[in-house]
Amino acid sequence: MTNESRAADRPLRNLDPSIGELQLEERSSLRRVAGLSTELQDVNDAEYRQLRLERVVLVGVWTEGSSAQADAAMAELAQLAETAGSDVCDALIQRRDKPDASTYIGSGKVSVLRDVIAATGADTVICDGELTPGQLISLEKAVNVKVIDRTALILDIFAQHATSREGKAQVSLAQMEYMLPRLRGWGESLSRQAGGRAGSNGGVGLRGPGETKIETDRRRIRERMAKLRREIKGMKQARDTKRHRRRATPVPSIAIAGYTNAGKSSLLNRITGAGVLVQNALFATLDPTTRRADLPDGRTVVFTDTVGFVRHLPTQLVEAFRSTLEEVVDSELLLHVVDGSDPMPLHQIEAVRRVINDVVEEQGAERPRELVVINKIDAADPLVLTELHHAVPDGVFVSAATGEGMDELLGAIMDIIASGDTEVTLLVPYCRGEVISRVHAEGAVLAEAHTQEGTRITVRLPQSVAGEVSEFLTDGTHGGAA
Structure with missing residues (x-):
């Protein structure tokens, strides 16, 4: 090969020193090495996100109930995993009297799970139950991939969806309560209990019991938990002040509660036009939203x-979201929204009532009146709806998406709210227009006429309001229960 050909093969060098100085920053910056990536080339954003999804294998232990219930539980776990941002590769379920004390599924099934992980390329195992710290460590060592349980999964979803300061603090507290007994050290390198020569207890100036790294972590977590509890207590006082202020006015409060993804926010938007976030995902709403609305009879x-709520809601979350759940207990009416399109809605009703009963018992309060609202009837199985008609004869069947049944729902709400009212006839002088304005806002006007003495109005009012305007009762009118 001639010198000319060698020169032609070599890349040209730029001999301009000013250009070389301008390229100095680019040469010293961090750059990628082409040709060493094992990821697929030429992918769009959606495909790239799909590649980055965590691949998981679901594992459940079926201890009671029918096989259909076990399959429904695994389907719900798959929904939770997808909401958290995972790609479900496979799901395994085992029939046992109780979970194995060591590895949750038993040593024999661990080898099967290991083969499934190798075949699917999964990097995470999600167990449908709350694992003890020992089960978590043993199963993780056996399958050699990350293992989490149902509680950790739900906490992760809550952490993703929390937006308000109070919601973030509540989720952080719940995560720390879950994490505290599951902290573990990684070898002797984290220990501070020994140092210097062997047997010298650490040498000069270092003798004593010391503190391990894991003990330091636990102490810091406890300090952080104590700070979060103080912050949440302060937020609870502010929430209580707002709630007491609302209760000081005789405006009835209605709480919308129910299973996650049952359509509670959609129902609120349909009734009040609140514009609350509506998403086909579990736990899309964590922060309570309060909106005023006028019923067809004029009452506000x-x-x-x-x-x-969800089946087996972690106790840490129930404790952390106590101030939010108090909104349900302190309401005058509870709209219990049920997903009619779910294959087993009666189990949803049972799970929600269990949590509400626990909160009511702990608060020592009176359980509010309950109106069961079967939502999503436009997408429900007719056989399931027939079962619900027999199981919940007093329920109201609606579709928040299409508006079907909303008139019946509002009528049922009006009947329940007005059941404790008193019907009175008032004669209000024209100079007391504020009284007429108040009874219009806080009661249901049945008749109104203008006379020479003033405005004669027949209205259904809460008993507390009726007592405050008793001076305007007409002769011979003492009021009566509506």
Whole structure:
């Protein structure tokens, strides 16, 4: 090969020093090495996100109930995993009297799970139950991939969806309560209990019991938890002040509660036009939303959208979201929204009532009146709806998406709210227009006429309001229960 050909093969070098100085920053910056990536080339954003999804294998232990219930539980776990941002590769379920004390599924099934992980390329195992710290460590060592349980999965979803300061603090507290007994050290390198020569207890100036790294972490977590509890307590006082202020006015409060993804926010938007986030995902709503609305009879009420419940809701979350759940207990009417399109809606009703009963018992309060609202009837199985008609004869069947049944729902709400009212006839002088304005806002006007003495109005009012305007009762009118 001639010198000319060698020169032609070599790349040209730029001999301009000013250009070389301008390229100095580019040469010293961090750059990618082409040709060493094992990822697929030429992918769009959606495909790239799909590649980055965590691949998981679901594992469940079927201890009671029918096989259909076990399959429904795994389907719900798959929904939770997808909401958290995972790609479900496979799902396994085992029939046992109780979970194995060591590895949750038993040593024999661990090898099967290991083969499934290798075949699917999964990097995470999600167990449908709350694992003990020992089960978590043993199963993780056996399958050699990350293992989490149902509680950690739900906490992760809550952490993703929390937006308000109070919601973030509540989720952080719940995560720390879950994490505290599951902290573990990674070898002797984290220990601070020994140092210097062997047997010298650490040498000069270092003798004593010391503190391990894991003990330091636990102490810091406890300090952080104590700070979060103080912050949440302060937020609870502010929430209680707002709630007491609402209760000081005789405007009925209605709480919307139910299973997660049952359509509570959609129902609130349909009734009040609140514009609350509606998403086909579990636990899309964590922060309670309160909106005023006028019923067809003219009465003003307040609706509050609350956090959704789920089967086996972690106790840490129930404790952390106690102030939010108090909105349900302190309401005058509870709209219990049920997903009619779910294959087993009766189990949803049971799970929600269990949590509400626990909160009511702990608060020592009186359980509010309950109106069961079967939502999503436009997408429900007719056989399931027939079962619900027999199981919940007093329920109201609606579709928040299409508006079907909303008139019946509002009528049922009006009947329940007005059941404790008193019907009175008032004669209000024209100079007391504020009284007429108040009874219009806080009661249901049945008749109104203008006379020479003043405005004669027949209205159904809450008993507290009726007592405050008793001076305007007409002769011979003492009021009576509506």
